[in-house]
Amino acid sequence: MIKLLFVDDHPVTLRFLENCFSDKNKYEIVGSLTQAQIADLWCENKQPDAVFLDIQTREASINGLEMARIIKEKFPAIKILMMTGFDEISYLPRAKEIGVDAFLLKSYTEDQFKEALETVIDEGKTVFPEENPKIPVTPGELPLTDRETEVLRLICRDLSNREIADELFISESTVKRHVESLLRKTGKSGRAGLVAYAMSGGWINPNI
Numbered sequence: 001m002i003k004l005l006f007v008d009d010h011p012v013t014l015r016f017l018e019n020c021f022s023d024k025n026k027y028e029i030v031g032s033l034t035q036a037q038i039a040d041l042w043c044e045n046k047q048p049d050a051v052f053l054d055i056q057t058r059e060a061s062i063n064g065l066e067m068a069r070i071i072k073e074k075f076p077a078i079k080i081l082m083m084t085g086f087d088e089i090s091y092l093p094r095a096k097e098i099g100v101d102a103f104l105l106k107s108y109t110e111d112q113f114k115e116a117l118e119t120v121i122d123e124g125k126t127v128f129p130e131e132n133p134k135i136p137v138t139p140g141e142l143p144l145t146d147r148e149t150e151v152l153r154l155i156c157r158d159l160s161n162r163e164i165a166d167e168l169f170i171s172e173s174t175v176k177r178h179v180e181s182l183l184r185k186t187g188k189s190g191r192a193g194l195v196a197y198a199m200s201g202g203w204i205n206p207n208i
Contacts, residue, residue, distance in 0.1 A: 003027075003030050004021055004049070005033070005042055006018070007034075007039045013054065013083070020113050030046035036057045036062055038099050040206050041173040043186065044076070047075075048078060050080070050121060053082055055084040055095075055195055056205070056208055064099065068095070079120045080102075081117065082104065083104050083106055084106065085106040088205040089135055092128065096128065102126060103127070103128045107152060134184075135198065135203045153199075153206070155182075156194075156195050161179065
């Protein structure tokens with residue numbers, strides 16, 4: 001019997017998961033939560049084998065990625081399957097850095113959700129998309145590096161170079177070089193242009 005916890009602020013997604021894993025001979029659903037901020041307490045009390053956790057919740061105090069980090073630190077044996085309906089560029093590498101076990105798009109079918117769970121539980125393997133989408137750059141330029149993408153995400157949060165340096169534990173001069181590279185690769189003339197480019201294309205969600 002596999003014990004499952006679902007965390008998503010959209011009731012329709014919770015109903016989808018409940019229907020997907022409704023076989024009581026295989027699965028025990030220990031909770032369907034609309035609030036990520038209590039997920040770690042639920043894990044402590046219910047001890048699920050796996051948590052399906054939405055990245056983008058409506059809570060101002062925490063999001064799914066932050067809660068995934070907390071759960072992995074407190075309960076490393078619990079498998080975490082991150083879910084998102086917003087294919088933001090930085091979600092996948094950040095989820096991998098945390099150590100989550102799967103990264104699933106909400107557009108996946110029931111069979112894909114079931115197969116992902118079987119892979120992480122039965123086979124002990126991770127499940128990630130084959131390719132991480134890339135932000136388009138001007139012809140002749142190399143794709144953005146992971147660090148440049150992270151700097152761009154923080155620029156979209158309106159952080160200064162000093163604040164970005166503190167966030168990423170790098171020097172301010174290094175941040176400046178990344179910003180210059182971003183401007184060159186995207187063909188933009190300033191930070192405002194970078195923000196507009198990243199957000200209008202749907203590649204960066206500054207709220208998470």
